[in-house]
Amino acid sequence: MLDLINKTIYDCLDSREAPFDTADGFMKNLTLADREALIYALIVSSYGEEQDFNVTCTACSKNFTEKASLTQNVDIKLYEGKESLLKKKVDVVLPVSKYTVQLQMPTLWDEYVFANSRGVSPDVLRKADDYLVVKQLNIPSVDPKKPEEVKVLAITNIFEIYSYMRNMSPRDRKTIYSAWKENFGEYGLKIVIGTVCPHCGNRSDMYISMINELFRLSQ
Numbered sequence: 001m002l003d004l005i006n007k008t009i010y011d012c013l014d015s016r017e018a019p020f021d022t023a024d025g026f027m028k029n030l031t032l033a034d035r036e037a038l039i040y041a042l043i044v045s046s047y048g049e050e051q052d053f054n055v056t057c058t059a060c061s062k063n064f065t066e067k068a069s070l071t072q073n074v075d076i077k078l079y080e081g082k083e084s085l086l087k088k089k090v091d092v093v094l095p096v097s098k099y100t101v102q103l104q105m106p107t108l109w110d111e112y113v114f115a116n117s118r119g120v121s122p123d124v125l126r127k128a129d130d131y132l133v134v135k136q137l138n139i140p141s142v143d144p145k146k147p148e149e150v151k152v153l154a155i156t157n158i159f160e161i162y163s164y165m166r167n168m169s170p171r172d173r174k175t176i177y178s179a180w181k182e183n184f185g186e187y188g189l190k191i192v193i194g195t196v197c198p199h200c201g202n203r204s205d206m207y208i209s210m211i212n213e214l215f216r217l218s219q
């Protein structure tokens with residue numbers, strides 16, 4: 001399904017200048033945030049700006065539908081730095097494990113490699129944003145016989161990173177998430193709609209993911 005979405009977006013591009021002139025170049029140079037923006041444009045132009053959203057109330061757990069406009073609830077923040085965001089890397093030392101993680105802006109390629117690793121279920125992939133932001137994991141190891149020598153095991157395979165992160169303490173994961181948000185997370189497009197539950201009156205804000213919307217609308 002992801003492959004199909006990526007291909008559909010690629011086919012929709014009018015002009016394909018380098019590095020977007022090949023499917024591989026496209027995947028390696030388009031971030032997940034860019035794809036959200038392209039899907040947003042695709043959804044608004046093909047399904048209209050008014051959409052019915054399925055909401056599960058956070059207070060009473062009942063379901064209802066909320067009609068909302070995509071264009072009135074979108075917040076777009078463009079990156080204006082000189083350095084390419086794709087080249088930006090940020091190192092963070094984790095408080096519990098003492099591992100160092102190198103954070104990145106994930107591309108479609110990172111997602112593709114992860115999605116095609118053995119043992120990655122659609123359910124894991126849906127939560128993959130957490131794993132994909134980690135480019136490299138450095139694990140220090142000390143030989144008890146030579147305590148002055150600290151060796152570092154560098155892990156770059158996204159599926160191996162995932163295996164380590166699954167067992168990380170919540171505090172370490174929270175540190176990764178906050179650091180990523182601070183350095184990369186503000187760029188892109190955010191759609192948040194205000195909802196009112198007709199069953200209990202609870203008001204809540206719901207974050208809309210464009211890729212999930214596309215899955216839903218194209219079913």
Ligand SMILES: [Zn+2]
Pocket residue numbers: 057058059060061062197198199200201202
């Ligand atoms: Zn409710």
